[in-house]
Amino acid sequence: MSDPVSALNGAAYDGVVRVEELGLRGMITLRGDHASVAVKNAATGVAGVDFPDALACDTVGERGLAWMSPDELLVLVPYAEADRAVAAMQAELAGTHSLVVNVSDARAMFRISGPAAREVLAKLCPVDLSPGAFGPGDFRRTRAAQVPVAFWMQADDAFALICFRSVAGYVFDLLKTAARPGGEIGYFPAGA
Amino acid sequence: MLLLTCPCCGAEADETELQPGGAAHLTRVGPGAPDEAFESYLFHRENPRGVHIERWRHAHGCGKWFHAARCTRTLEVFGTYPAQITAPPQPIRDAIAAKHPGWAWKEGK
Ligand SMILES: [Zn+2]
Numbered sequence: 164m165s166d167p168v169s170a171l172n173g174a175a176y177d178g179v180v181r182v183e184e185l186g187l188r189g190m191i192t193l194r195g196d197h198a199s200v201a202v203k204n205a206a207t208g209v210a211g212v213d214f215p216d217a218l219a220c221d222t223v224g225e226r227g228l229a230w231m232s233p234d235e236l237l238v239l240v241p242y243a244e245a246d247r248a249v250a251a252m253q254a255e256l257a258g259t260h261s262l263v264v265n266v267s268d269a270r271a272m273f274r275i276s277g278p279a280a281r282e283v284l285a286k287l288c289p290v291d292l293s294p295g296a297f298g299p300g301d302f303r304r305t306r307a308a309q310v311p312v313a314f315w316m317q318a319d320d321a322f323a324l325i326c327f328r329s330v331a332g333y334v335f336d337l338l339k340t341a342a343r344p345g346g347e348i349g350y351f352p353a354g355a
Numbered sequence: 356m357l358l359l360t361c362p363c364c365g366a367e368a369d370e371t372e373l374q375p376g377g378a379a380h381l382t383r384v385g386p387g388a389p390d391e392a393f394e395s396y397l398f399h400r401e402n403p404r405g406v407h408i409e410r411w412r413h414a415h416g417c418g419k420w421f422h423a424a425r426c427t428r429t430l431e432v433f434g435t436y437p438a439q440i441t442a443p444p445q446p447i448r449d450a451i452a453a454k455h456p457g458w459a460w461k462e463g464k
Contacts, residue, residue, distance in 0.1 A: 217365055232417035233363050289369030305372055306415040 167242070170271040170331035178342035180277035184335060188225060188272045189245035190325070191238040193252060195261035202236075205255040205263075209248040210238050220302035220315045222323075229302050229315060237313075237325075242267055271331035275314075275338060276321035281351045284314065284322060286341040293351060308337050359411060362435045363419035376410030379422050380442060404428050406451050406458050408443055411435075424451060 171184040195202040210228045212221040220229035229237040240248045245265045252263045285292040287307040302315040314324040326334045357370040384392045424433040434447040
């Protein structure tokens, strides 16, 4: 079998924030009734975190659960574990109306970190990123310029962002442009 | 700028995250309907300068369809509600009537 490589092979850029492509990450789409105990157990059992609230995500290291829609979750696991995690969830959900698909190779993940991280994303996405409206653990699907993305806040000055693999280069270019030195706005209070 | 709160996920969605779906609560006529009714269902739409009840999809978000009541003249939003509801709920009718006295919901458009 060939060696898998991520969309941008770990490319990074240092501007007013640091933008890194995070390499291979395990991402699994789980569709099903969030109220179903079987769906809850399958997701939390594989991810090892609590079931997320709406518009939130719960992550520890490379593992986590993100609330994608009223009937969809994104399950995050280390890349090498994704196929096993899919099999485990499918076994647990046998007989439950659901869908589990390994989408790891269809996506790219970035980390945007630094005191201006809110500002860089706010330039690209129509989302209220003020400290009072968006904080660590908040998750949002939206668009960055012309393409769909989703992001969540990991810490006070760091975000993770996912997009389709086919537009990873476009998204990286967008982030680099928004993070270019000289483009600081300083709208959000420093460190907030 | 138009901001609609998606009733399916709770996100405040900008117009650029949404896909418009046209007038809401149309009566779908069946294959046995007369040509005039079918023509009306397919092509005839009100285009009000004022209160409009519409379908929108949270395309760059949770992906769900929902309904929204707004004023096309001021972009004031009276409320959003789930796609499974077949007519504007009373609180939304009340919010519209408060700003547009004389406005009334017409069933079976
Ligand atoms: Zn939504």
